Amino acid sequence: MIQTDHVVYSIDNANILEGISLHVPKGALVGILGPNGSGKSTLLKCIYRVLKPTSGAIFLDGTELSHISPKEAAQKLAVVAQHNFSNFDFTVEEVVLMGRSPYKKALERNTQRDTAIVRESLERVGMENFSKRSFLTLSGGEQQRVILARALAQQTPCLVLDEPTNHLDIKYQLQLMDLIHALDQTVFMALHDLNIAAMYCDKLYVVKKGQLVGEGSPKSLLTPSFIREVYEIDADVMETSTGQLHVLYHPAH
Numbered sequence: 001m002i003q004t005d006h007v008v009y010s011i012d013n014a015n016i017l018e019g020i021s022l023h024v025p026k027g028a029l030v031g032i033l034g035p036n037g038s039g040k041s042t043l044l045k046c047i048y049r050v051l052k053p054t055s056g057a058i059f060l061d062g063t064e065l066s067h068i069s070p071k072e073a074a075q076k077l078a079v080v081a082q083h084n085f086s087n088f089d090f091t092v093e094e095v096v097l098m099g100r101s102p103y104k105k106a107l108e109r110n111t112q113r114d115t116a117i118v119r120e121s122l123e124r125v126g127m128e129n130f131s132k133r134s135f136l137t138l139s140g141g142e143q144q145r146v147i148l149a150r151a152l153a154q155q156t157p158c159l160v161l162d163e164p165t166n167h168l169d170i171k172y173q174l175q176l177m178d179l180i181h182a183l184d185q186t187v188f189m190a191l192h193d194l195n196i197a198a199m200y201c202d203k204l205y206v207v208k209k210g211q212l213v214g215e216g217s218p219k220s221l222l223t224p225s226f227i228r229e230v231y232e233i234d235a236d237v238m239e240t241s242t243g244q245l246h247v248l249y250h251p252a253h
Contacts, residue, residue, distance in 0.1 A: 007056035031201035039210040040190040074102035078151035082162040093131040099153030121149040140167035161189035198245035
């Protein structure tokens with residue numbers, strides 16, 4: 001379970017986040033939406049401790065995050081960030097093995113179990129044949145799948161993802177989201193694709209200019225008027241024969 005309580009994040013006296021309170025229940029798949037620059041990634045960075053909130057509190061399974069050691073937090077929460085830069089030439093297998101580090105003592109070697117978990121994680125994202133390849137030689141989409149495999153190898157009850165379908169073509173977007181949807185984990189993710197959000201999320205939160213402006217199920221939240229209010233575009237929202245929502249955008253001209 002992830003919970004934020006009136007989280008504020010400020011830079012030079014300007015609020016990037018203005019009192020965000022939300023709740024991600026155990027086992028739920030919850031998305032956060034909003035225009036570029038709305039504060040989605042900033043909130044996620046506060047949750048996975050890259051940034052420290054100016055005020056407010058973040059709770060993981062009922063315990064305030066500031067009271068949890070980084071190692072313990074890494075055993076509870078895995079992250080797939082939006083940008084994954086590396087200046088070192090690791091193999092794919094080595095990158096995924098990093099997901100096992102929260103369970104290691106200093107200088108402790110990898111075990112056969114670690115290797116088996118890494119192999120299974122790569123198989124789940126369809127990258128098992130790339131294990132000996134250099135991570136730096138992969139495409140952006142391939143790197144994204146490897147980073148998800150690293151998070152899966154971490155075997156945490158909670159998973160935070162920042163635009164996980166970025167750089168992926170439609171086939172791998174759907175494969176990745178099917179995989180995420182099937183996980184027995186609490187998932188909180190930032191998304192920019194409203195159709196992906198409607199297809200897979202149990203609940204949505206929407207932020208704009210650092211403020212929480214909406215929350216609810218995809219069906220209750222994603223209406224033409226609300227999309228217009230948040231994204232300043234016109235759209236039709238229809239329900240398919242299978243009961244799924246589909247958002248159709250109108251061109252500006």
